[in-house]
Amino acid sequence: MGKIHQEVDSTTPHEPHVLLFPIPFQGPVNCFLKLAELLCLSGIHVTFLNTNHIHGPLLRHTQVLSRFSGYPNFQFETIPDGLEHENPASRDQFREVINAIDVVTKPLFREMIVSGSLSRRSKRPVTVMIVDGVLSFAAEVAIETSTPVLSFETISPCCLWTSYFNLHNLIEAGHLPFKGNDLDEPINNVAGTEYVLRKRDLAEFCRNKNLSDPKIQHTLVEAQTIPRTQGLILNTFEELDGLTLPHMKKLCPNIYTIGPIHSLHKARLNTKSPKSSFSNSIWKEDQTCLSWLDKFPTKTVVYVSIGSLATLTFDQMLEVWHGLVNSNKPFLWVRRPGSITGGYNESIVPSDLLEHTKEIGCIVDWAPQEAVLAHRAVGGFFTHSGWNSTLESIAQGIPMICWPFHVDQQVNGRFVGEVWKAGIDIKDTCDRFIVEKAVRDIMDVKRNVFTRTTNIWASLVKESIGETGSSSISLGRLIDDIRVMSSTMN
Known part of the structure; x- marks a missing residue:
């Protein structure tokens, strides 16, 4: 000791x-x-x-x-x-x-x-x-x-x-x-x-x-x-x-x-x-993603992160990746080292995903999340629904796509979608078409049902x-x- x-x-x-x-x-x-x-x-x-x-x-x-x-x-x-x-x-x-x-x-x-x-x-x-x-x-x-x-x-x-x-x-x-x-x-x-x-x-x-x-x-x-x-x-x-x-x-x-x-x-x-x-992160943060965000207009980028514990299979990663690319919305994706079970093999990733990602995506090992969610360019959060992440998103008025994994995340996703009306819960699914639709729904400028609600929650946080x-x-x-x-x- x-x-x-x-x-x-x-x-x-x-x-x-x-x-x-x-x-x-x-x-x-x-x-x-x-x-x-x-x-x-x-x-x-x-x-x-x-x-x-x-x-x-x-x-x-x-x-x-x-x-x-x-x-x-x-x-x-x-x-x-x-x-x-x-x-x-x-x-x-x-x-x-x-x-x-x-x-x-x-x-x-x-x-x-x-x-x-x-x-x-x-x-x-x-x-x-x-x-x-x-x-x-x-x-x-x-x-x-x-x-x-x-x-x-x-x-x-x-x-x-x-x-x-x-x-x-x-x-x-x-x-x-x-x-x-x-x-x-x-x-x-x-x-x-x-x-x-x-x-x-x-x-x-x-x-x-x-x-x-x-x-x-x-x-x-x-x-x-x-x-x-x-x-x-x-x-x-x-x-x-x-x-x-x-x-x-x-x-x-x-x-x-x-x-x-x-x-x-x-x-x-x-x-x-x-x-x-400052940061309390036990993972090294890549600050360059903030300057990447600077290039985009207000509320146009989707932030993607499954947190510090969750993992996904290679096939699940591909489904999420296809959904993001097919939505045609810019995305910042945190892929924590070790978060892909069985490892990541770029040689079997479809070339169209890699090419489109060069145009509209940014992938980093870890990001300064509070700063990312506070950035003017971020308009949506594809999240594992961890409680810290959920609160950080609510505080910034950012609508969420909830893809929960474990512990409290299943409940959090339901409350985000059904009680707080702050996003969409897609738990127990991993399908590129569902991901694409969810991204479009929360990022569409006509999605006022989410922005009105999330802005109210952000105001209540300040109070x-x-x-x-x-x-x-x-x-x-x-x-x-x-x-x-x-x-x-x-």
């Missing part, structure tokens, strides 16, 4: 010291780092705990150390996870990462909190923990040591409610495991979403035929643990998740809605330094992060509560 940042001087026993512990994947770490800086700006001391596997790429591809060096109340700590490979994990390795954490990290974390560097007997004891909801063992250690603990769920609230908190109910009602092959069968027993969900819209793990599968069992534990913590932090704003939040608050009365956290973070940071610009907005108020309450919880520690 190595320390990356120097400790500051000793402090009074009850001065707030928050431990942030995210699950080691790009999206959650990104959110937790933004929350860390928001807490640092308020004067709270923060220790950020990363597993070794995620911390290496973070240091290699970002300026996170130099950025946080301006906060004497911040430090990184790392903890072993037993993973040997250097590259960030893909979707296929998700279970490997979770299993490694369970075997290696879990006992070391308990030692760290009970008797080690962050225990009550240490120079600066942790007064409040904020842990990823997936890391139920961390919340259990906090409860065991009487340390106040808050859960931070970086997945969508709509998925957390429908497929996590209601997972036991879905099993009891006989919806799980699925019977038959009709994925369009309605799910009518989840409060608030009676006329929204079909089987295909539940989280990906709900399709598992075996209820003893580790994903399902882990989720059941997570759903039982979160209500036992002192509060639940969500990356959303009240207006967006009005369908599910009232029901969730009956289970978890103390909810802090501080999203979109990237927008709130940017607003607070710009107040401190208007020229601040929520304003001085008197719901997310700003929630953040203020979170900071106040951290101080109160810290002062009452024995």
Whole structure:
């Protein structure tokens, strides 16, 4: 367990010291780092705990150390996870990462909190923990040591409610495991979403035929643990998740809605330094795509990305590629290294795709996504529907084509299309004609049904992060509560 940042001087026993512990994947770490800086700006001391596997790429591809060096109340700590490979994990390795954490990290974390560097007997004891909801063992250690603990769920609230908190109910009602092959069968027993969900819209793990599968069992534990913590932090704003939040608050009365956290973070940071610009990406970003976008008129380019974990087959890639080219709309496509299962072989790509792409396309390994979505040339987003990506698109008023893969993305795609009316959900299909039509539908200048709605959501985002907005108020309450919880520690 190595320390990356120097400790500051000793402090009074009850001065707030928050431990942030995210699950080691790009999206959650990104959110937790933004929350860390928001807490640092308020004067709270923060220790950020990363597993070794995620911390290496973070240091290699970002300026996170130099950025946080301006906060004497911040430090990184790392903890072993037993993973040997250097590259960030893909979707296929998700279970490997979770299993490694369970075997290696879990006992070391308990030692760290009970008797080690962050225990009550240490120079600066942790007064409040904020842990990823997936890391139920961390919340259990906090409860065991009487340390106040808050859960931070970086997945969508709509998925957390429908497929996590209601997972036991879905099993009891006989919806799980699925019977038959009709994925369009309605799910009518989840409060608030009676006329929204079909089987295909539940989280990906709900399709598992075996209820003893580790994903399902882990989720059941997570759903039982979160209500036992002192509060639940969500990356959303009240207006967006009005369908599910009232029901969730009956289970978890103390909810802090501080999203979109990237927008709130940017607003607070710009107040401190208007020229601040940085990234938390564990992949090296290709900034040249921004100058490529500069060549195109407003709202004419489709941005395509399946995020930091998802993969697609070579055939699926070709179908998406044909659809993009046939739409005749300029496109910027992020193809993450390793995202094509079985590898990429350009020699068998049809020559017409390569030629048309030279004319209207730009393909990069990774892009500065927030900057891309904020670029005036981007008018649509072909997305895997990860929650960070969804919120980043909503904040910029960009209509989406949702092609979800796993975890919360199935639910997110449905809500984008049916509840928020911010795009088109094409889940469970991979067809060039469907892709082409979806691109044309969201990029057509006559698509006012999408632009009107997405512009409304973008305006609501600005209101929520304003001085008197719901997310700003929630953040203020979170900071106040951290101080109160810290002062009452024995």
